[in-house]
Amino acid sequence: MEAAIEAVGLSRSFAGVPAVRDANLRVAPGEITALVGPNGSGKTTLMLMLATLLRPDSGAVRIGGHDAVTDARAARAALGWMPDTLGAWPTLTVRETILAVCGMYGLSGAAAAARTGEMLALAGLEALADQRSNTLSRGQKQRLSLARALVHGPRVLLLDEPASGLDPEARLTQRRMLADLAARGVAVLVTSHVLDELEEVAANVVFLRDGRTEAQEDVDAALRQSTQWRLRALDEAALDAALGRRGIPATRRTSIGGAFHTVEVANDDEAAALLAALVAEGVRIVDFGPAAGALEQAFVQLAHRAVDPPTPAPDTPTPANPEVAP
Structure with a gap:
């Protein structure tokens, strides 16, 4: 299957400072892929090149089968x-903003009005349709931004921090929307610092560090290495004793759900063996799983892996940069 989003050997520098270096990624139709990396890793620069808003110094980009x-x-x-x-x-209302974007994609008259109504409903902005866009809250602006991106029914969706400013209900709605779009064949590439959100919706992960995409096998290996696990038992003393007999140090913590213990394990196999041993010994375990999401733990592992000292890389181009693609 031809990739809906494909980047091969993409590089871009600003004033001689590399921001993206030999980046590679591929997203198939119907896939949701997360693009993650530390601040300054080059994510926004990479997204701008994929969006045809910034010309790469080298490499190739194809979007929907077209050379970008x-x-x-x-x-x-x-x-x-x-x-x-x-x-x-700032002078346009929410409705007028969407109508204007419709016009940019060749929709006018009744067709534009109908599509605007659909987008207002989809984004939950019907009650704000006649409010000026510059008066919206951060979360409301995010919903309007997503509505604008979907006006023309794109086959590819590039989202930079789409959940920023959204309340929990709006985030849930957005995740469902993205899953529905993917089910209809839309390729989605999304960046976010809210890693648990990405883990719920994304099927694939591209990790960017110092402007370079990590090898996929390294990312997959990091995702499998959940080293810190949480345990909760009906009898804390029995759990403490069982862990002590095995020489496994544990840290007791308290959360909204109650007290629990965290332990370090090498991998999933070791975690499964520990659970089986505790249950066989009669410890009544009621909660057992990674202390943090797999994506969060992989992020920490990959971000702190030893590398050669990098050249500082800006995450965004300067506004005055004259080399933005036409």
Whole structure:
């Protein structure tokens, strides 16, 4: 199957300082892929190149089967772009903003009005339709930004921090929306610092560090290495005693759900063996699982893995940069 989003050997520098270096990624139709990495790793620069808004120094980008450099118009017609911050037209209402975007994609009259109504409903903005966009809250602007990105029914969706500013209910709604879009064949690439959100919705992960994409086998291995696990038993004393007999140090913590213990294990096999041994010994375990999400633990492991000292890489281009792609 041809990739809906594909980057091969992408590189970009600013004033001689590399921001992205030989980055590679592939997203198939119907897949949701997370792009993660530390601050300053080059995620926004990479997303801007994928969105045809920044010309790469080298490498190739294809969006929806189109070369994003030599055929940017066709690539843009295939993609929906949601930036981290909504660039709103302050004098336009929410409805007028969506109507204006409809016009950019060739929709007018009754067709534009109907599509605007659909987008208002989809984003939960019907009650705010006649409010000026510059008066919206951060979360409301995020919903408007996503509605704008979906106006033309794109086959590719690029989302930069889409859940920022959303309340829990809105985040749940957004996750369901993305899952529905993927089920209809839309390829989604999403960045976020809320890793548990990404873990719930994404099927694949691309890790970017110092402008380079990590080898997929290294990412997959890190995702399997959940080293810190939490345990909760009906009898804390029995759990303490059983762990002590095995020489396993544990830390007791308290959360909203009650007291629990955390232990270090090498991998999933060791965790499964520990659980089996505790149950066989009669310890009544009621909660057992990774202390943090697999993606969060993989992020920490990959971000702190030893590398050669990097050259500082800005995560965003300077606004005055004249080399933005036409």
